[in-house]
Amino acid sequence: MTDLATRPAAPLWRRAAPALLGYACVRALGLVALTLWSAARDRSALTLLSARWDSLWYTRVAELGYGYEVRLPNGDVHSNLAFFPLLPWLERAVSAVTPLSYAHAGLAVGMLASLAAAWGVFAVVDHVYGRRAGVCAVLLWAVLPVGVVQSMAYTEALFTALAAWSLHAVLTGRWVIAGTLAALAGLTRPVGLAVVAAVWAAAIASSVRDRRSGATPTAEGPTRAPSSGGNRSADASGGTSLWPRALGMLLAPLGVGGYVLWVGRHTGKGPLGYLDVQAGWRNGFDGGWAFARFVADKFTSFPSALAGVGLTIGVALIIWLYVVCVRQGQPLPLLVYAGVVTALALCASSYFGSKPRLLMPAFPLLLPLARTLARARTPTSATVLGGVAVASAVYGAFWLNGSGPP
Numbered sequence: 001m002t003d004l005a006t007r008p009a010a011p012l013w014r015r016a017a018p019a020l021l022g023y024a025c026v027r028a029l030g031l032v033a034l035t036l037w038s039a040a041r042d043r044s045a046l047t048l049l050s051a052r053w054d055s056l057w058y059t060r061v062a063e064l065g066y067g068y069e070v071r072l073p074n075g076d077v078h079s080n081l082a083f084f085p086l087l088p089w090l091e092r093a094v095s096a097v098t099p100l101s102y103a104h105a106g107l108a109v110g111m112l113a114s115l116a117a118a119w120g121v122f123a124v125v126d127h128v129y130g131r132r133a134g135v136c137a138v139l140l141w142a143v144l145p146v147g148v149v150q151s152m153a154y155t156e157a158l159f160t161a162l163a164a165w166s167l168h169a170v171l172t173g174r175w176v177i178a179g180t181l182a183a184l185a186g187l188t189r190p191v192g193l194a195v196v197a198a199v200w201a202a203a204i205a206s207s208v209r210d211r212r213s214g215a216t217p218t219a220e221g222p223t224r225a226p227s228s229g230g231n232r233s234a235d236a237s238g239g240t241s242l243w244p245r246a247l248g249m250l251l252a253p254l255g256v257g258g259y260v261l262w263v264g265r266h267t268g269k270g271p272l273g274y275l276d277v278q279a280g281w282r283n284g285f286d287g288g289w290a291f292a293r294f295v296a297d298k299f300t301s302f303p304s305a306l307a308g309v310g311l312t313i314g315v316a317l318i319i320w321l322y323v324v325c326v327r328q329g330q331p332l333p334l335l336v337y338a339g340v341v342t343a344l345a346l347c348a349s350s351y352f353g354s355k356p357r358l359l360m361p362a363f364p365l366l367l368p369l370a371r372t373l374a375r376a377r378t379p380t381s382a383t384v385l386g387g388v389a390v391a392s393a394v395y396g397a398f399w400l401n402g403s404g405p406p
Contacts, residue, residue: 016122019138023118026142030393037397048400050107055153061088062102077280081263086187087155106153114150114157120164121363127171137370141363143388146356148396159188160361163195170202170333175248186255194340198333199252203245205332283350290349324368338364
């Protein structure tokens with residue numbers, strides 16, 4: 001059995017290769033479907049992927065910096081301060097060393113980040129449940145109905161990559177790396193709070209376990225290897241030195257906290273300035289009340305009641321999956337991360353059509369399904385995933401040529 005202290009920091013390419021190859025094929029299928037659908041409607045697939053909705057706002061940040069805003073006739077103010085800075089920074093960096101425009105640089109970053117995210121998801125699930133489940137989890141994440149967003153100049157793929165690798169670092173007891181990646185995730189999206197919460201929860205739980213077991217923290221880091229087969233997770237973060245753990249906890253909130261405080265200073269409204277910026281977009285956190293009313297309103301007429309039924313089933317499925325994750329004993333950092341991402345997505349007070357996109361980073365919710373597929377025969381799993389991949393590609397092309405992500 002390999003000691004975690006001598007185990008590679010991440011799965012070897014050859015171990016992750018089937019997952020990454022399958023992921024690339026799914027994304028390629030989606031892009032082909034989008035290209036054909038867009039051409040039929042005399043539209044540019046490249047524009048849809050790189051220069052619409054939030055992509056334009058990120059490009060403006062990269063080009064003009066912060067301070068750009070749009071005042072709507074109803075008095076609302078849409079400020080680009082609502083958009084976190086890591087993607088625009090990367091767009092500037094890539095554009096500076098290549099002939100790509102900011103928009104196309106953002107698309108390149110998004111596509112590369114999606115591969116890093118797929119590898120990160122594989123690394124986490126492989127560590128917890130084994131290689132076959134890891135491959136299935138990556139493919140399930142790829143075939144999500146709004147998976148086309150993973151190929152856009154959006155932040156979902158970048159955030160998921162940073163979050164997944166931070167969680168992997170937590171599970172393998174590399175606290176400084178976990179905290180650093182959590183800080184970068186916090187510079188990507190407000191939901192970076194979920195990664196911070198996961199790092200803190202795991203660090204506190206690890207400290208409590210050490211104290212209860214009477215273990216003496218060591219400078220060498222984790223020394224326990226995961227058991228073979230089944231749930232290999234446990235948490236390999238016990239028995240680490242106090243200082244790496246504390247430093248990881250200190251680093252984790254610097255990204256999201258630093259940006260929020262900077263916005264407060266920039267606007268002159270103090271620590272709550274970012275909330276005012278979000279209010280200008282009519283976005284906030286109300287515990288899900290506005291979303292509940294939105295769903296309830298669907299039942300006041302037909303055929304919108306069918307959409308209400310679909311939304312109700314979708315929310316119930318998400319909650320059920322999370323309950324199954326808890327019952328199956330997923331590692332604490334995965335449960336905390338998925339729980340916070342899900343709560344923030346479902347309980348936001350606006351942009352109801354974006355909720356499937358906002359839930360995309362919550363990949364631990366897919367683990368029960370991945371484990372089921374991993375136990376099935378290969379032809380069965382391949383047939384199911386292949387069929388869903390085709391449906392996802394067609395839906396993604398339809399969705400992006402229609403309303404798409406606001």
